[in-house]
Every structure is written in structure tokens, then in C-alpha cells.
Amino acid sequence: MDGFFGQRGKQRSVHNSYFTLPVLFAMLSNHCNMMYNHPMSWLVLVLMVTSVVLIRQFFLLKHKKKINWYFPLSGVVIMLGVFFWIAPKSPQAQAQDLAPPSTAEIQVVINSRCIGCHATHPTLMDAPAPKGVILETEEEIDKHANMIFIQAVQLKVMPLANLTHITDEERALIAKWYEGRKP
Secondary structure, three states: OOOHHHHHHHHHHHHHHHHHHHHHHHHHHHHOHHHHOOOOHHHHHHHHHHHHHHHHHHHHHHHOOOOOOHHHHHHHHHHHHHHHHHOOOOOOOOOOOOOOOOHHHHHHHHHHHOOOOOOOOOOOOOOOOHHHOOOOOHHHHHHOHHHHHHHHHHOOOOOHHHOOOOOHHHHHHHHHHHHOOOO
């Protein structure tokens, strides 16, 4: 029995050291929409956890005076590959030859997909509009055009968790509207 509990405690400590960074990453990934909005978010999580474990393995071995650069380099390569893979891309508008839609046409999309939260009296939540952004009129939509483009088209974080089921075609329409606006 001598040393049994000490060995078991050391073993669990090593296991915990492997799990600390992946668990922290999983908790913080909720704040990085690219991680959870990706169609293969489970694979993104697995690859990111693998890269963190490889980096952690390097430090555990380094404490034993064994330096193997394969582990951190592999982890960084995997991480950079994932970042490149999931980086937001601007959608290409389907109808390149047509004139950009007007703000009035975009307001139809906004009214069906965004107004539930971004209204004076939101219907989808019991709180004021996020960031105080109201999108009930054409003037308000034009005023927040840059934020609409970034949040709905580039990052695809709005509508939150795609609660209102905005389509890629509607996002492309918003992109075409934004890019065709007069400065």
C-alpha cells in the first residue's frame, strides 16, 4: 500500500493537466462563433483539443528534460489549419449582373429575420434590442449597414444561433446591397 495513493494522485494530476486547456477552450469557444457555427463544429472542437493536447505534451516532457519539438509544431500546424479552414468568407452574390437591391428590399429580409430582437419592443426576447440597435426603418437600417454586413454576412452570428433561419441567399442579398451602396 505504500505509495499507492501518491501514485494514483500523481496519475490524476497528469490527466487533469491534459484536460485543463481543452476544457477551457471548449468553454471559451462559445464566444467564438466561427467555432460553433461551422457545419462541422464537432470536428473543429476535436482538432483544436488535439492541438492543445499536443502542445501540453511538449511541456510535460520538457519537465522531464525531454524536448521534442514535434509536439508543439504539430499542435500549431493543426491549429493554424483549423483557423484557415473556418475563417469567415464573404458570400458571393448569385446574381452578379443585376443591380444591387434597395434598402426597402433589404427591409423585407430584416423584418422577417432580425426585427424579432432589433425592435423597439422585441418579440423574441424579454430585453431591449441587443447593443441598442433598432432596425425598424430604412434610415435605421442604413445607419447600421456596416454592422449588419459584418454580423449577418461575414461572421454569420446574426441572427443568434440562426434562430429565425436566415438563408444563404438572404445573406448574399444583404452582401450585394451593402457592396452596392453609395458611400
